[in-house]
Structure formats: C-alpha cells, structure tokens
Amino acid sequence: MIVYFNNRFIPKEEVKISPDDRGFLFADGVYEVIRSYDGKLFRVEDHLNRLERSLRELRIKGPDTKNFKTIADKLIQDNHMGNGDAALYIQITRGAATPRKHVFPDKETPPTVYAYAYPFQSPHEEWKKGIKVILVPDIRWTRCDIKSVGLLPNAMACQQARENGAGEAVFVRDGVITEGSHTNFCAIFDKELVTYPKSNYILAGITRKVVSEICRELNIPVREFPIFEKDIEKADECMVLGTTTEVMPVVQVNDHIVGDGKPGPLTMKLQQAFRERVT
Numbered sequence: 001m002i003v004y005f006n007n008r009f010i011p012k013e014e015v016k017i018s019p020d021d022r023g024f025l026f027a028d029g030v031y032e033v034i035r036s037y038d039g040k041l042f043r044v045e046d047h048l049n050r051l052e053r054s055l056r057e058l059r060i061k062g063p064d065t066k067n068f069k070t071i072a073d074k075l076i077q078d079n080h081m082g083n084g085d086a087a088l089y090i091q092i093t094r095g096a097a098t099p100r101k102h103v104f105p106d107k108e109t110p111p112t113v114y115a116y117a118y119p120f121q122s123p124h125e126e127w128k129k130g131i132k133v134i135l136v137p138d139i140r141w142t143r144c145d146i147k148s149v150g151l152l153p154n155a156m157a158c159q160q161a162r163e164n165g166a167g168e169a170v171f172v173r174d175g176v177i178t179e180g181s182h183t184n185f186c187a188i189f190d191k192e193l194v195t196y197p198k199s200n201y202i203l204a205g206i207t208r209k210v211v212s213e214i215c216r217e218l219n220i221p222v223r224e225f226p227i228f229e230k231d232i233e234k235a236d237e238c239m240v241l242g243t244t245t246e247v248m249p250v251v252q253v254n255d256h257i258v259g260d261g262k263p264g265p266l267t268m269k270l271q272q273a274f275r276e277r278v279t
C-alpha cells in the first residue's frame with residue numbers, strides 16, 4: 001500500500017514516526033476521515049475546512065490543507081480504489097520534539113503528516129435493521145468541536161457498546177444527549193428533527209450538515225436543541241449520523257425500544273436521500 005507521509009508517497013512499511021512525536025506522547029494532533037464513492041471524494045471541501053479549523057484551534061502549523069485534495073485523489077488512484085468505495089484518513093501532529101515537555105516545541109518543528117486510503121464498505125445490512133445504542137456519561141473534555149486524535153473516552157465508550165451488543169455509544173452530559181462516540185445523534189419528535197446545537201460539546205459533523213440540507217429540501221423542520229435523556233422515550237425515531245455510518249437508524253436506546261423497533265419512516269427517507277447524493 002502506498003501512503004502519504006511528510007511530502008512523500010511511499011510504501012506503508014517505510015513510514016517511520018519518531019517516539020518523540022507529540023502525537024504519540026500527548027495525542028497532540030488532529031485528523032479527518034473522508035469517504036470516497038466510486039473514486040469521488042464526498043464533501044471534501046467541508047472536511048478540509050474542518051481540518052484547517054482544528055489545526056488553527058490547536059495552533060498547529062500544518063501544511064496547506066488544500067493540497068490534500070490532490071494527495072487524496074492520488075492515494076485512491078495509485079492504490080486502485082478509483083472504482084469502488086473507500087475511505088481516506090488524514091492525521092497531522094505537532095511533530096517530534098525532545099526532551100518531552102508539555103510546552104509547544106520551537107516554531108521550526110515540522111508537523112508530522114500522514115494520509116492513507118483504504119477500501120470501505122458501507123454498512124448496508126445494519127441500515128436495514130437499525131442498531132441499538134447505549135447511553136454513557138460524557139467524560140470527554142469540553143473542546144469536542146476539535147477533531148483531536150485524543151479519542152480514549154470515545155474508544156472506551158465504543159468498546160462498552162460492543163460488549164453490550166450495541167452498535168454505538170451515545171454520550172450524556174448533565175442529563176443531555178450530546179453525540180455518539182463517532183457519530184452525531186438525532187431524534188424525531190412530532191415530525192421534527194432534533195439534534196444537539198453546534199457548540200464546543202460536539203463535533204460539527206459533515207453528515208449532520210448534509211442531512212440538515214436534505215431536511216430543508218424535504219421540508220422537514222430541524223431544531224438544534226438539547227434532548228434530555230429522560231425525554232428519549234418520547235422520540236418517534238432516532239438515528240446516528242457520520243462519515244462511516246451515513247444515516248443509521250437507531251431502534252433501541254439502552255433497554256428502550258424506539259417506536260415499533262424498526263427503522264422509522266423519516267429516518268429511511270433521509271437515508272435514501274443521502275444515498276442519492278453519494279451514488
């Protein structure tokens with residue numbers, strides 16, 4: 001596999017990352033995951049704008065993010081994924097500096113930049129049936145708007161979901177549902193889509209943005225408003241949204257069965273409309 005590493009396209013085996021890298025020592029880095037459908041990157045500008053913002057918020061001097069469009073296309077073509085479904089991962093860290101110190105390294109320290117493409121199959125089977133989610137305490141920091149590689153609470157929550165037979169863990173902060181471990185959460189109440197407001201407590205998901213656009217086109221009202229955990233049983237439908245899940249129906253929250261236990265009609269309508277945009 002050919003990957004991109006610090007300005008070069010090289011076999012993955014040849015990548016060498018220093019043990020002094022701040023990504024390794026401090027999770028001092030940011031990332032993006034972008035889908036490619038039939039060789040075409042989906043909403044790449046949105047993803048690169050968000051990457052740019054994450055870098056800016058952490059004051060990491062990364063490369064010009066616009067270059068990733070060409071880099072991504074080359075990775076997809078050179079690894080023969082131009083005719084199928086793939087995903088692209090990009091990570092940028094503040095680079096390697098020794099000795100280990102919390103304070104940022106000198107200005108000249110180059111960032112570490114890594115990107116690779118891999119074949120990715122959409123979860124067609126789960127889309128049809130929907131998934132169960134579990135609610136877990138949101139123990140993350142309060143800058144969840146930054147797509148930082150510091151994902152330990154997310155990984156722990158996702159693992160807990162797996163061990164409970166669920167497909168996703170959804171965080172609850174102060175009694176309010178924020179988002180999933182790697183998705184945004186939405187619920188339908190009286191034909192209105194409700195999702196947590198864009199803020200420092202959630203990642204501004206690109207899928208969430210596209211679904212809002214679709215709702216506008218389909219005249220489905222969207223309300224960015226906190227959903228209290230105690231009110232989730234009143235939801236007619238629930239779903240999680242993300243680059244890797246797209247529009248995923250949620251049919252069970254903890255022990256509560258949502259609606260009749262099948263993916264809801266508005267969720268399926270949004271899922272189909274989303275599919276039409278990518279295929």
Ligand code: PDD
Binds near residue numbers: 202203
């Ligand atoms: N996760 N919230 C969190 C915490 C996420 O990590 C993600 C994406 C989302 C959805 O954002 P988007 O629609 O832009 O993918 C929401 C990626 C896919 C991941 O970590 O693998």
